[in-house]
Amino acid sequence: MVDLTSSVAAGQGARELQGPRGPKPRKVVTRANVLIYGTLIVVSLYYLLPMWVMVMTSLKGMPEIRVGNIFAPPMEITFEPWVKAWSGACTGLNCDGLSRGFWNSVRITLPSVAVSIAIASVNGYALANWRFKGADAFFTILIFGAFIPYQVMLYPMVIMLREVGLYGSLTGLVIVHTVFGMPILTLLFRNYFTSLPEELFKAARVDGAGFWRIYFRIMLPMSLPIFVVAMILQVTGIWNDFLFGVIYTKPDLYPMTVQLNNIVNSVQGVKEYNVNMAATLLTGLVPLFIYFISGKLFVRGIAAGAVKG
Numbered sequence: 001m002v003d004l005t006s007s008v009a010a011g012q013g014a015r016e017l018q019g020p021r022g023p024k025p026r027k028v029v030t031r032a033n034v035l036i037y038g039t040l041i042v043v044s045l046y047y048l049l050p051m052w053v054m055v056m057t058s059l060k061g062m063p064e065i066r067v068g069n070i071f072a073p074p075m076e077i078t079f080e081p082w083v084k085a086w087s088g089a090c091t092g093l094n095c096d097g098l099s100r101g102f103w104n105s106v107r108i109t110l111p112s113v114a115v116s117i118a119i120a121s122v123n124g125y126a127l128a129n130w131r132f133k134g135a136d137a138f139f140t141i142l143i144f145g146a147f148i149p150y151q152v153m154l155y156p157m158v159i160m161l162r163e164v165g166l167y168g169s170l171t172g173l174v175i176v177h178t179v180f181g182m183p184i185l186t187l188l189f190r191n192y193f194t195s196l197p198e199e200l201f202k203a204a205r206v207d208g209a210g211f212w213r214i215y216f217r218i219m220l221p222m223s224l225p226i227f228v229v230a231m232i233l234q235v236t237g238i239w240n241d242f243l244f245g246v247i248y249t250k251p252d253l254y255p256m257t258v259q260l261n262n263i264v265n266s267v268q269g270v271k272e273y274n275v276n277m278a279a280t281l282l283t284g285l286v287p288l289f290i291y292f293i294s295g296k297l298f299v300r301g302i303a304a305g306a307v308k309g
Contacts, residue, residue, distance in 0.1 A: 058082060058278040065273055081274035085282055089275055091262040092251060098282055100252075101259035105239055105286075107170055108255055112177035113234045117227065120182055124189025125215055129201050139190070146183035153180075154247060161248065168250045176248055177238050185230050192226040193219060228294050236287045256283050 053070050058081050060074040068075075087097040094100070126132065127139055157176055158167060166172035196219070204214045245255040254262075260283045264276045 054277045054281060058274050058281060060274055062270070062272060062274060081272070081278040082282070084272075085263070085275050085279035089263045089272075089279060090266060090268070091254075091259040094251075098256055098259055098263070098279055101254055101256035102282075104170065104249075104253055105255040105257075108173055108177070108245075109235060109238045112174045112181070112238050113231060115174070116178040116181040116185055116234055117230050119178070120185030120230065121189045121220075121223070121227070122215065123182070123186040124191075125193050125219055126211075127186070127190045128193035129198075129214070129219075130211065142183045142186050146187060150180065150243065154243075158247070167248065168253070170249065170253055173244060173248045173253075176244050177234075177241070180244075181234055181237070185234070188230060188233075189223075189226060192223065196222060232290060232294060235290055239287055240284075 056073055057065060057070060059077045059079070060068070061076070061078050061080070064075060085097055087099050088095060089097045091097070091101070123142075127135055157179075161167040161172040161175070166175065200218055201214060204218055209217070239255075240257060241255070242257045242261065245258045246261075249255070249258075260279050263279050
């Protein structure tokens with residue numbers, strides 16, 4: 001009896017190793033598949049074609065650009081437009097390229113992202129787990145603030161920064177980015193912390209853990225995806241910002257986007273399209289790099305509760 005049972009088990013194990021029997025399912029070309037893949041291909045070409053033109057143009061010399069096809073690859077690759085865009089293009093009175101604007105953008109982005117995310121994460125944690133008096137009213141005000149047009153607050157912010165002596169400085173611009181990023185980031189963190197198991201918070205409270213211990217020991221280690229989402233949103237928004245940069249700083253402190261505008265819209269001399277394209281690509285490299293290295297975590301953060309109510 002034991003031998004018979006062993007034989008049957010061995011036969012079942014062999015069949016499982018062989019996999020399911022029968023012919024492999026054939027891929028069927030349906031109208032739905034053709035429509036889906038056709039749409040994806042068209043949309044991809046719509047977005048990739050301008051990128052192709054920019055890259056090819058940035059690698060050509062001006063004589064080839066004037067007589068050649070904008071879609072054709074360069075007959076002779078040159079990186080001189082990239083070098084000039086970085087360190088030689090004129091952005092007004094200065095002709096040091098985008099290098100100065102790049103470091104200005106770094107000095108603006110890093111503290112703005114760090115401070116806004118740190119404060120918003122604590123706000124979201126408090127709103128999700130600690131029901132203090134007036135929490136609902138505070139959350140309503142934050143939601144309302146997230147949808148106020150920036151243009152409404154431009155002049156009041158100018159007056160406030162001028163009164164405290166920070167108008168025209170990088171510190172003032174950092175404060176502006178931090179304030180305007182706070183509402184939407186608080187909403188994201190609050191929704192994410194709400195989606196976490198409440199039993200963890202209650203168990204920590206029973207064990208005697210306080211506000212900050214629960215935040216650093218329990219909530220923070222579980223929140224990497226939403227921190228990545230917040231970082232990508234803030235870095236992209238602050239790095240690509242033009243309006244605040246041109247209003248709240250002065251020419252020596254302009255961020256990279258403002259200097260790019262000055263290069264592209266310069267009316268003096270010959271229009272160097274290859275330098276303009278190279279400068280545009282250089283300006284977008286930082287957000288693009290962050291998307292590439294943290295794309296999976298961004299999707300995880302969105303799926304794990306970043307947009308849940």
